[in-house]
Amino acid sequence: MREQSRDQYQAIAERLLSANHVVVSTGAGVSKESGVPTFREADGLWSKFRPEELANVDAFIRNPERVWEWYQWRRDLISKVKPNPGHYALVELDTLLNRFTLITQNVDNLHQVAGNEYVVELHGNIQRNKCHKCSKFFEEGSIVFEQGSLPKCDCGGLIRPDVVWFGEMLPEDAIQTAWIAAESCDIFLSIGTSAVVYPAAQLPYIAKDAGAFLVEINPEVTELSPLTDISIREASGVALPKIVAALKDL
Numbered sequence: 001m002r003e004q005s006r007d008q009y010q011a012i013a014e015r016l017l018s019a020n021h022v023v024v025s026t027g028a029g030v031s032k033e034s035g036v037p038t039f040r041e042a043d044g045l046w047s048k049f050r051p052e053e054l055a056n057v058d059a060f061i062r063n064p065e066r067v068w069e070w071y072q073w074r075r076d077l078i079s080k081v082k083p084n085p086g087h088y089a090l091v092e093l094d095t096l097l098n099r100f101t102l103i104t105q106n107v108d109n110l111h112q113v114a115g116n117e118y119v120v121e122l123h124g125n126i127q128r129n130k131c132h133k134c135s136k137f138f139e140e141g142s143i144v145f146e147q148g149s150l151p152k153c154d155c156g157g158l159i160r161p162d163v164v165w166f167g168e169m170l171p172e173d174a175i176q177t178a179w180i181a182a183e184s185c186d187i188f189l190s191i192g193t194s195a196v197v198y199p200a201a202q203l204p205y206i207a208k209d210a211g212a213f214l215v216e217i218n219p220e221v222t223e224l225s226p227l228t229d230i231s232i233r234e235a236s237g238v239a240l241p242k243i244v245a246a247l248k249d250l
């Protein structure tokens with residue numbers, strides 16, 4: 001049943017205030033207003049690049065230089081952007097609410113830069129690197145790119161960005177934490193995601209099946225929209241500050 005008649009922000013704020021556990025799951029749309037391209041919109045990354053050439057293991061084995069070049073381009077772009085009001089509104093929700101779990105598919109680290117200390121990273125983090133062979137982590141800045149050679153681990157394996165590629169398993173701890181949160185929350189907010197990439201896209205269905213109130217914030221309709229209790233057709237950088245304001249007015 002949709003709550004259309006009452007002020008939608010007021011309705012969401014009341015649900016947030018009365019909730020024991022709030023879960024937010026974000027996608028690339030949350031970073032769009034910061035200047036980070038999304039993936040599946042008309043001007044998204046997958047309209048310009050082919051994921052099978054850049055975001056999967058075979059591509060990395062076949063042409064690691066090309067994959068590194070693309071991720072260095074994305075890192076450089078992300079290094080120049082800042083969190084937007086939507087990111088900061090989620091930091092406020094984190095401080096205002098009883099129990100708040102932030103899950104993200106994004107690898108841009110903008111939730112952390114904005115101030116969320118605990119972020120469940122389903123698809124990794126572009127600021128981190130790891131050895132493709134032994135999975136040893138290498139923090140940003142701890143690897144050196146020498147002309148004509150790629151960074152290698154002392155085990156001999158190639159170092160790669162610590163992001164989940166198509167066909168790869170998601171980090172076990174992140175998946176477990178996200179699943180448990182979705183099963184135990186009173187309200188689940190799906191924000192800025194096309195809700196088509198699994199297993200992340202399964203989370204709102206798990207929450208809904210477990211009895212959670214389901215909210216979506218996305219300027220466009222998605223596959224998830226018909227299942228939601230409230231679907232806000234607005235940019236997250238506009239809608240989230242409105243929700244925080246409504247919460248503070250309660």
Ligand code: APR
Nearest residue numbers: 027028029032038039040105192193194197218220235236
């Ligand atoms: N505020 C909220 N949502 C927005 C905004 C905005 N300002 N601008 C665009 N959107 C919405 C779009 O309508 C779209 O539904 O954000 C969504 C972005 O969808 P995708 O580009 O598919 O990104 P995402 O859902 O995060 O993709 C999931 O796919 O390629 C993989 O690993 C990649 O993590 C990514 C995953």
